[in-house]
Structure formats: C-alpha cells, structure tokens
Amino acid sequence: MNAFEINGLSKVYENGNRALNDVSLTVPKGSFYALLGPNGAGKSTMINILADTVRPSSGTVSLLGHDLFNERNWCKRRMGVVPQEIAFDPFFTPREVLRFTSGLFGCKPDEAWLDELLDRLELTVHAGKKARQLSGGMRRRLLVAQALVHRPELVILDEPTAGVDVELRRKLWDFMRELNDAGTTILLTTHYLDEAEELCDHVAIIDHGALLTAQPMRALMRDIASSYLWLNYGQAVTLTDADHDALAGLEPRSSDEGVCLKLGRSENGDSTFHQTYQAAVARFGPPLDAGVRSEDLEDVFLRLTRRAGGDDAAAECKS
Incomplete structure (x- = not known):
C-alpha cells in the first residue's frame, strides 16, 4: 500500500493563477520523500491540499487507501503537518500546547511521549515558558512536536529547519530518521538540497505547477x-x-x-x-x-x- 496516491491534481486560483497542472505522484509507504521546486513552483499549494486546507480544482488524493477529501477525519488522525508559517497560542506553555493538540486529534495526552518529544526537540528546559517567550527556532520545533503528538503514520514537513541552527537541525534529522526507520512516512519540502540528498530515498521535482520527475533518489542521480x-x-x-x-x-x-x-x-x-x-x-x-x-x-x-x-x-x- 502507498502512503499517498495523487492523480491528476490541479489548482487554479480565482485570479487565474494555475498553481498545479495535472500532477500525479505516488509516495510509497515508509519512504522519506523529498518534494522539491523553486519558489512559486507549486509545492506549498500541494502541501496545503494534502493538509486539506486548500481544495483542488480537479484530481484525487488517497491516503493509505482512503479518500482524503471524503474521509477527512480518518485521514487527519493519521497525518501530522509542520507548516511553513509559525502559528502559536502565546499564552500557553509548550507542554500545554501539546496536551491541547493531542485532544484535537482525539487522543488522550501521552505524558511519556510528550516528555520524549520535548527532550528530542530540545524544548524540555523551556517547557514551562509561555510560547510568546520562545525564540523563532523554538517555536518551529514546537510545531514539529505538535505534528507528532498523535504518532501519525505520515508526517509532512514544509521547510521545517528554516531558522533552526545547524546543531539542532542535525538533531531534528536524527529524530526524523529514527521515526522513518520505525515505519513513519515522511514527505519533506526544503531548499537545503544537500539535506534532501542525504536524507531522502525518493524525490519529486516540480516547476511552474508541473511534475518534472519523480523517482528513487539513487535512480535520479545515476541516470x-x-x-x-x-x-x-x-x-x-x-x-x-x-x-x-x-x-x-x-x-x-x-x-x-x-x-x-x-x-x-x-x-x-x-x-x-x-x-x-x-x-x-x-x-x-x-x-x-x-x-x-x-x-x-x-x-x-x-x-x-x-x-x-x-x-x-x-x-x-x-x-
């Protein structure tokens, strides 16, 4: 079974801008998949469609064999999304944010898992601070923790290391590798192409809303x-x-x-x-x-x- 099956996906906005043009893409279950493209290529539109925050003009998407648009609740419980934009509630601590997020996914907070997330993302010493007191890099790491509280089968990372220093970026990727090795499918967009080459086993490149190539990383580099x-x-x-x-x-x-x-x-x-x-x-x-x-x-x-x-x-x- 594939994690994602995307068929004929297109998006035309009201101003006539065609962000995606008949994109078909298969993301194998358990893969670490890079979705790459220049600014304005259509990556964010695709991610927003997969996250079900933007409706496509045409096309279908299935997640683990289930229709993404007709079985929203089932799909969202199995997906975690780290968006580009940093959004947070300034009046709660990271631990409180993670507890609330667990509830949004219909899960009782798993305190041991929350402790591990805070530890692996270098947030333990900041767990008692209000979110407004966190730096931009800490807030981004909190977004990653939020996406993982319900132990999703698929994680979508949209530029997750922007504003994160080199050492913490390396620790984040070590954590993501461990999750991937344990079976979690990861879809990554990034402008750090050296990271994508090192981490990912599959790659898709889009430009001007069209898919240029999609294949295993080794095959791309070989051919x-x-x-x-x-x-x-x-x-x-x-x-x-x-x-x-x-x-x-x-x-x-x-x-x-x-x-x-x-x-x-x-x-x-x-x-x-x-x-x-x-x-x-x-x-x-x-x-x-x-x-x-x-x-x-x-x-x-x-x-x-x-x-x-x-x-x-x-x-x-x-x-």
Whole structure:
C-alpha cells in the first residue's frame, strides 16, 4: 500500500493563477520523500491540499487507501503537518500546547511521549515558558512536536529547519530518521538540497505547477547526474573551434584554472575517464593536476528547472 496516491491534481486560483497542472505522484509507504521546486513552483499549494486546507480544482488524493477529501477525519488522525508559517497560542506553555493538540486529534495526552518529544526537540528546559517567550527556532520545533503528538503514520514537513541552527537541525534529522526507520512516512519540502540528498530515498521535482520527475533518489542521480573531468593548467585554456571538433561529445569548457570535459559511460557501463584524460592530454598537454567532479542534487535540480543558465555545473568543474 502507498502512503499517498495523487492523480491528476490541479489548482487554479480565482485570479487565474494555475498553481498545479495535472500532477500525479505516488509516495510509497515508509519512504522519506523529498518534494522539491523553486519558489512559486507549486509545492506549498500541494502541501496545503494534502493538509486539506486548500481544495483542488480537479484530481484525487488517497491516503493509505482512503479518500482524503471524503474521509477527512480518518485521514487527519493519521497525518501530522509542520507548516511553513509559525502559528502559536502565546499564552500557553509548550507542554500545554501539546496536551491541547493531542485532544484535537482525539487522543488522550501521552505524558511519556510528550516528555520524549520535548527532550528530542530540545524544548524540555523551556517547557514551562509561555510560547510568546520562545525564540523563532523554538517555536518551529514546537510545531514539529505538535505534528507528532498523535504518532501519525505520515508526517509532512514544509521547510521545517528554516531558522533552526545547524546543531539542532542535525538533531531534528536524527529524530526524523529514527521515526522513518520505525515505519513513519515522511514527505519533506526544503531548499537545503544537500539535506534532501542525504536524507531522502525518493524525490519529486516540480516547476511552474508541473511534475518534472519523480523517482528513487539513487535512480535520479545515476541516470541524470553527470560527472566532469577537470584538468588544472594553472590558467584558463582558450578553446578553439578545432578543440571543440576534436573533443566533440565531451562538451569541453574553459575554467579559471584550465579545462573540464564531460565524462560518459562505455557500453559495459564503465566510466570513460581514461579515454577522456588521454584525449585531453593529447590536445592540451599534461596538466598540473586533475580530478573528477560529480554533480550533486543541487546541480541536477538547477539543470532540470533551467534556472542555472544551462552550463553552470560544467563551469564549476574544478578542484
């Protein structure tokens, strides 16, 4: 069974803005799924639809086999959402907020679980303060705790680490990994693409309301990410038309320190490093240094969303 099955989801607002355009997406149960896209791509609209705070113009969504829009109460008891916007009641303490939130989900407060949430999210020493006394980062962590009080089967994290310092961000992700390892499905939106690459086993990228790709992270990086051979000559290399002709298919690029060439795969799947290196040395001479740079998720993201000018990843190919 899948956690989410989204079919033909579209949203057109009253002003005519089409935020989502016929998006279909399957989120496997137990996955740690990244939903990525530039600002304005439609991520927040999709999250708000999944959280049932925005109604779609068309399309269907099922959660664990149940219709999200016709079985709202059943679905909401099994879902926890951490929104981008920080909303809190300033007159209650974090512990009181968590107790009230438990009641909203129809659960009796589990004090042991609340203690664990406060501890894992570094809020124990602040549990007696009024929420208005908490910093922005503490309030965001309180939102995470609220989303988890009823032990949901699915957690949606919409930019959960914005404004959270590096150390606490790492502890939050350790906690999320533990929940995921225990079977909780996690859907994450973030602009920290290094985090998404490290944490997530699946990824979907949307732009202008359309789905560009959705697949396992390893498959995306294997099939779309490229590798480049960089050669350091201590200065930029001026490439001539003859160089481009001789190195056709290797996409030669001049960099600040020399030149870089795109690596491919032979018929048996091996890297063409040695052939590419030999071709470059024959053309430009032995380099002072050489190495390989592989694209990361950020490079792939920028290329797919066409926000990087097309060749920036190659231009950055250097030591």
